[in-house]
Amino acid sequence: MSSEPALPQHIAIIMDGNGRWAKKRFLPRTVGHVKGAAGVRRIVKACADRDIRYLTLFAFSTENWRRPPEEVSTLMDLFVQYLQKEMADMSSEGVRLRVIGDRSAFPQDLQARIAAAEQATAHNTTLHLTVAANYGGQWDILQAMQKVLVANPNLKPDELTESMLSPHLSMAYAPEPDLFIRTGGEQRVSNFLLWQLAYTELYFTDTLWPDFDVSHLQDAFAWYAQRERRFGRTSAQLTDQTNTM
Ligand code: FPP
Numbered sequence: 001m002s003s004e005p006a007l008p009q010h011i012a013i014i015m016d017g018n019g020r021w022a023k024k025r026f027l028p029r030t031v032g033h034v035k036g037a038a039g040v041r042r043i044v045k046a047c048a049d050r051d052i053r054y055l056t057l058f059a060f061s062t063e064n065w066r067r068p069p070e071e072v073s074t075l076m077d078l079f080v081q082y083l084q085k086e087m088a089d090m091s092s093e094g095v096r097l098r099v100i101g102d103r104s105a106f107p108q109d110l111q112a113r114i115a116a117a118e119q120a121t122a123h124n125t126t127l128h129l130t131v132a133a134n135y136g137g138q139w140d141i142l143q144a145m146q147k148v149l150v151a152n153p154n155l156k157p158d159e160l161t162e163s164m165l166s167p168h169l170s171m172a173y174a175p176e177p178d179l180f181i182r183t184g185g186e187q188r189v190s191n192f193l194l195w196q197l198a199y200t201e202l203y204f205t206d207t208l209w210p211d212f213d214v215s216h217l218q219d220a221f222a223w224y225a226q227r228e229r230r231f232g233r234t235s236a237q238l239t240d241q242t243n244t245m
Contacts, residue, residue, distance in 0.1 A: 006225050008178035010054035011047065012193055012200070015040070017184030017208030030074040035210035037078045041086055046214045048093045048127040050221075054174045055129050058192050062102070062136035076110055079133065083113045087120065094126025100170035101135030102143075128174060135170070137194030144168035171196055179224045183209045183216075201227045 015036055022032030040057065047055045060075055087097065099114045106114075114133075147168040149155060166172060177193065177200045185206040189197060203220050205212070228235060 007050065007052065007221060008201075008224055009052070010056070010175050010177045011052060011179045011181065012056040012058075012177040012197070013043070013180075014058045014182040014184075014190060014192055015209040015212075016182055016186060018210060020184065021208040021210040029071055032210060033071075033074055033078055037082055039210055039212055040082065041090075042213060043217060044090060044095060044127070044129055045093065046217055048090075048095060051126075053128060054177075055127060056132060056171070056174070056177065056193070057130070058132045058135070058190075060101070060133045060135070061191060062134055062139055063191065065105075065134075076107060079131075080110055080113055083117045087117045090129070091121045091124060094124045095129050096121045096124040096127070098128065098130045098173075099133055100130055100140075101133045102139065103134060105134050130171065130174070132192070136191045137189075137197075138191055140170050140193070141165075141195055143170075166195075169195055176200065178229075179203060179220065181205070181220050183207050183212050199229070199231050201229065 018032035018036040019029040020032070021035060022029050025031075044055060059079065064075070065072060090097070097117050099118065103111055103114060144165050145168075148160065148164050152159075152164075171193065176196045176198070180189075180192075180197055180200045181203045182188075182190075183205055185204070187204045189202075201224055203223055205216065205220070207216050228238065
């Protein structure tokens with residue numbers, strides 16, 4: 001058996017704390033987001049280098065439209081810039097990009113760039129990078145439910161099963177996250193991947209997202225390696241299973 005500590009296959013991150021990072025330095029919140037976008041590149045590379053297969057980042061929630069218009073616009077601009085500047089490099093590292101969420105509310109230019117980046121990286125397999133933008137976990141479950149009902153208009157309530165719903169969820173192409181990380185000190189899931197986080201290990205750190213570097217990622221991996229993932233079973237059952245393998 002390998003003595004390497006278990007690495008998560010799929011990591012989902014809420015990148016929180018950009019605003020506070022800027023405020024601590026008497027800078028506008030938007031500067032925090034610029035710094036945060038640079039952090040995205042760092043963490044994507046670190047994950048690709050470590051053979052992590054799936055990385056999912058919460059960039060913009062359905063609730064973030066409530067922020068001041070200039071902040072919303074900075075976040076959109078950063079996303080465009082990111083797609084423009086970084087995608088070629090990331091693609092050469094084998095990163096495949098997908099965006100989940102209701103993108104119809106985004107400016108046309110951003111929608112077109114997202115589609116182009118998804119298409120240009122569709123053949124890559126090293127790291128599946130998913131950016132959740134105008135995404136909400138409740139929205140995701142609802143849209144999946146609507147698709148099931150459209151496909152089965154006469155469905156009776158007791159005929160509806162999890163396996164009918166899950167193929168219509170936005171991340172049907174990925175295994176469920178093993179490790180969830182939220183930076184910035186808050187301990188909540190904030191309408192991120194509600195369905196998919198059912199058995200995910202939840203890691204919270206006070207580090208603000210712009211300060212979150214590869215050493216912090218390593219800390220999260222070390223914490224994850226100590227977790228016992230029981231998926232509803234008992235510890236004794238897991239030990240028995242290992243011994244009979
Ligand atoms: C939360 O910090 C962060 C966001 C709402 C946006 C995250 C966006 C980025 C990291 C940059 C763009 C992303 C990509 C993929 C290029 P906050 O503003 O809520 O911070 P606060 O809690 O300190 O106010």
